[in-house]
Amino acid sequence: MNGISLSQSIPLKPRSAFRAKTSSRKSSATICARLEDSQQQQLNLSVLRFTLGIPGLDESYLPRWIGYGLGSLLLLNHFVDSGSTSITPAQFTTEILGLSLASASIALPYLGKFLKGAQPAYQKAQPDGAEQIFVMSPSLAGIQKEDLAWASYVLLRNTNAIAVLISIQGAICARGYWNIPEENSSKESLLGWFQEKVEKVGLFDLKDTLYFPQEADSEFQEFLPKGACSLLVQPLLQVPSQTANGPQNPEGFILLASTMTYAFTMKDRAWIAAVADKFRDMDKLANL
Amino acid sequence: MRQLILNINDFQFIFSLKAEKAKGRFIRLLPAFGNAKLMTSMEAGSLLKCRFLTSTSFRPAAKSSSFPSLPPIFSFHFGVSSSSSSSSHSPITNSKPNYRVPKPKRDWIADWVSQNDDTVRTLPIYIGAASLLVVLFNRALYGIAPVADASSSQSRADLLTVALAVTNVLTGLVWLSIRPKSIATVDPQGVECKRVCSPLPDYAVTELLWVWESLSDVTRCRSLVIVYENVCVLQIGCAAEASSRKGEAVNVDADKLMRGTLYQGVIKSGAQSYLANLSLYPGKSELPFLPSNTQAVILQPLGDKGIAIIGGDTIRGFTTSDQAWITLIGEKLDSTLAKHARQLQLTSQDSI
Numbered sequence: 346m347n348g349i350s351l352s353q354s355i356p357l358k359p360r361s362a363f364r365a366k367t368s369s370r371k372s373s374a375t376i377c378a379r380l381e382d383s384q385q386q387q388l389n390l391s392v393l394r395f396t397l398g399i400p401g402l403d404e405s406y407l408p409r410w411i412g413y414g415l416g417s418l419l420l421l422n423h424f425v426d427s428g429s430t431s432i433t434p435a436q437f438t439t440e441i442l443g444l445s446l447a448s449a450s451i452a453l454p455y456l457g458k459f460l461k462g463a464q465p466a467y468q469k470a471q472p473d474g475a476e477q478i479f480v481m482s483p484s485l486a487g488i489q490k491e492d493l494a495w496a497s498y499v500l501l502r503n504t505n506a507i508a509v510l511i512s513i514q515g516a517i518c519a520r521g522y523w524n525i526p527e528e529n530s531s532k533e534s535l536l537g538w539f540q541e542k543v544e545k546v547g548l549f550d551l552k553d554t555l556y557f558p559q560e561a562d563s564e565f566q567e568f569l570p571k572g573a574c575s576l577l578v579q580p581l582l583q584v585p586s587q588t589a590n591g592p593q594n595p596e597g598f599i600l601l602a603s604t605m606t607y608a609f610t611m612k613d614r615a616w617i618a619a620v621a622d623k624f625r626d627m628d629k630l631a632n633l
Numbered sequence: 634m635r636q637l638i639l640n641i642n643d644f645q646f647i648f649s650l651k652a653e654k655a656k657g658r659f660i661r662l663l664p665a666f667g668n669a670k671l672m673t674s675m676e677a678g679s680l681l682k683c684r685f686l687t688s689t690s691f692r693p694a695a696k697s698s699s700f701p702s703l704p705p706i707f708s709f710h711f712g713v714s715s716s717s718s719s720s721s722h723s724p725i726t727n728s729k730p731n732y733r734v735p736k737p738k739r740d741w742i743a744d745w746v747s748q749n750d751d752t753v754r755t756l757p758i759y760i761g762a763a764s765l766l767v768v769l770f771n772r773a774l775y776g777i778a779p780v781a782d783a784s785s786s787q788s789r790a791d792l793l794t795v796a797l798a799v800t801n802v803l804t805g806l807v808w809l810s811i812r813p814k815s816i817a818t819v820d821p822q823g824v825e826c827k828r829v830c831s832p833l834p835d836y837a838v839t840e841l842l843w844v845w846e847s848l849s850d851v852t853r854c855r856s857l858v859i860v861y862e863n864v865c866v867l868q869i870g871c872a873a874e875a876s877s878r879k880g881e882a883v884n885v886d887a888d889k890l891m892r893g894t895l896y897q898g899v900i901k902s903g904a905q906s907y908l909a910n911l912s913l914y915p916g917k918s919e920l921p922f923l924p925s926n927t928q929a930v931i932l933q934p935l936g937d938k939g940i941a942i943i944g945g946d947t948i949r950g951f952t953t954s955d956q957a958w959i960t961l962i963g964e965k966l967d968s969t970l971a972k973h974a975r976q977l978q979l980t981s982q983d984s985i
Contacts, residue, residue: 408804415793415800422793426786435775439768439790446764446797449757453804456753459746462813488836491968499961503954557737607743612851612954619847626839 405454412450419443458607475508475522475570480535482516493518496599496620503616505608506577506601508570512543513581513597513624521602522570542568550595551580556614558607575608577601579621597624754808761802768794818946821855821871821924826882830866832976837969841867844941844962851958853950854943856923860887861939861970862977870944871924883922887981893919896940899932905960906932909949920944933959936967938974 423440426432432440457463479497481490497509497520508521517539525535546564554577561569561576569576581597599621601609609617746753768791771777777787829838841859848854849870859867865885872882890896895916899906908914908930920930920942929945941963945951951959970977 408800411800412797415797419790419793422786422789433775433787435771435777436787436790438771439787439794442764442767442771443790443794443797446760446794446801449760450797450800450804453757453801456742456746457804457808459743460753460808460811461747461750462811495961495965495968499958499965502961503957553736555737558740558743562737612952615851616847616954616958619843619851622846623840623843626836 405457408450408453412447412453416444416447416451419447473571475524477521478523478525478535479520480532480539481518482536485516485518489516492623496623497521500599500601500617500620504601504613505575505603505605507604508573508602510539510543510600511581511597511624512548512600517543523568524570539568548578548598548600551578551598552582552595554579554614554618556609558609561602569602570604572604573602574606575601575603577609577614577617579614579617581621581624583625750812754812755805757801757805757808759805761798761800761805764798764801765795768798816948816950818853818950819926819928821944821946822926823856823871823924824874824880824882825870826868826872828865828868828882830864830977830980832980833866833970833973837973840966840969842869844966845869847962848943848959852943852952852955853929853945853947855946856927856942856944858885858922858942858944859935859939859966860885860890860942861935862974863887863891863981864977866939866970866977868922872922873924885922890919890940895919895932899934899940900937903934903937905934905956905963907951907956908932909951911944931956931959933963935963936971939967939970941966 419440423432423436426436479494481493485493493511493513497511497518500506500509501521506521508523509519511518517536519535519539526538545567556578557565557576559574561573565576566573577600579599579601580595581599583594583596599617601617603609772787772791829841833841844859845854845857845867848857854870856870856872857867858865858869865887868882868885875881875883893916895906896919908916911917911927911930920927923930923942923944927944927946928948929950931941931943931945931951933941933943935941941959943951943959
């Protein structure tokens with residue numbers, strides 16, 4: 346709320362105590378600006394926010410385009426002028442400052458991505474040449490299948506992931522967009538293909554969360570969907586039933602891939618870890 | 634407060650990679666790991682400490698697509714070998730080789746921005762304002778007339794620089810305008826309780842407790858009540874203290890709750906209801922089992938037979954992401970509890 350208000354000036358004290366201002370006008374407007382503590386009242390800066398109304402255009406990248414444009418004009422001004430006369434020190438100083446500001450403007454959208462409350466500039470995109478699959482190992486019990494189906498669905502639905510692979514106690518659940526070789530069209534061959542890729546990458550005894558926000562390492566590129574930028578691997582840890590707070594054994598992982606960079610926020614990672622906790626007691630469900 | 638901590642203590646691994654002869658490159662890396670604590674924002678509800686391993690400056694010189702392939706003898710090892718005795722050693726089966734996967738590198742810029750949010754938001758303003766002063770000072774220092782002349786290259790350069798400075802200032806102001814407002818949390822006044830409906834099988838109880846752990850760890854949830862088939866299947870977290878029984882929580886009158894307008898409205902709409910500032914809602918009186926100073930409540934229908942009531946300690950403390958997750962968790966709970974509806978109905982009849 347803008348802290349500018351109009352109020353009539355009213356003499357607050359008797360004339361004997363204070364000299365009240367008198368004016369020929371019957372009422373005088375007093376404009377006072379109050380900037381209170383930011384927690385209670387903030388400057389109304391939302392008037393600065395705008396949209397050009399062009400679908401698909403992200404205005405948060407405007408400083409970058411302005412930086413490129415005006416920086417180019419600065420360079421053009423420099424080279425056009427340097428042909429005729431020598432550059433003065435004042436102009437040189439200004440040009441250096443201008444190019445620095447242009448660089449800062451270009452970098453601003455990148456920094457803005459990591460601020461609290463920042464929204465992703467674009468949505469996840471379907472990778473080229475990928476097909477949507479949903480396979481699960483047949484060795485899983487009914488309730489285990491239900492839990493895995495729900496977990497994979499909710500991870501694809503509520504995060505920016507386009508592909509999810511859950512491996513637990515040797516069983517596999519894969520869902521989403523994957524680039525599957527044509528010869529692996531049957532369910533059994535698909536599961537075998539995933540198993541082979543997991544063994545090749547070597548995701549065993551995983552205890553740490555791995556998060557590649559921009560580009561997954563080459564070992565993963567072989568089986569991730571084409572165009573996958575972000576990769577998150579969340580370990581599944583099981584506590585032995587004998588000791589409730591005992592050491593946790595790695596029993597598998599949840600792998601999430603996305604075509605967006607920095608796809609998984611801290612909140613997303615917290616929820617993914619919570620979903621991973623659901624499979625703590627997976628072995629108990631095997632007998633149901 | 635339960636904490637999700639991935640206990641990764643000191644890690645050391647020697648990561649050696651020998652390229653093929655044709656590539657002629659040998660890279661040996663001895664990384665020193667520094668653990669980075671990742672703290673959630675206030676909205677996350679509690680401390681979620683994820684220690685991400687960091688790597689040193691190892692980076693393949695070429696793009697990942699031209700990463701040298703390894704002869705079989707040299708393989709990536711992945712496994713945890715902790716030097717601290719406090720973490721467990723996972724049993725490595727003899728059938729699988731001990732592989733290691735390269736760890737993601739630490740994103741210094743992202744960490745720095747996240748940790749200095751307020752400073753970063755105001756930085757462009759200071760940069761832009763300082764640049765404007767420098768432009769004026771520059772003109773004054775060299776005795777250039779303060780006139781914008783399009784034929785003068787100096788003036789053109791100054792104008793472009795001023796425009797860039799203004800761009801930075803405006804960006805900083807926009808960043809300030811979108812800064813999330815921090816709202817203080819309010820400690821709920823009540824007693825801790827944990828009541829679970831006994832006829833439910835173990836796996837259903839486990840799922841209910843998992844829901845509570847997830848909500849309390851990731852969101853601002855401090856109280857959770859689940860009512861299904863006229864039975865209170867779960868009351869956990871902070872609850873209002875019963876006036877007649879000191880130290881005990883107020884019982885949930887499932888019948889009364891299900892006859893009330895809040896429940897009826899939610900079931901009729903079939904959609905989640907988010908009371909972001911509970912003090913403004915007169916229907917608050919239908920939730921006497923929640924602490925009196927509960928700040929926000931989410932009412933999540935469980936099909937058409939139940940409801941989950943999630944109480945939070947912050948006004949507008951549940952984010953849209955939380956709401957989406959709670960909706961889908963509600964569907965899962967409905968699916969699980971529906972399998973035992975008969976048992977719950979019998980429990981409900983016994984209690985009448």
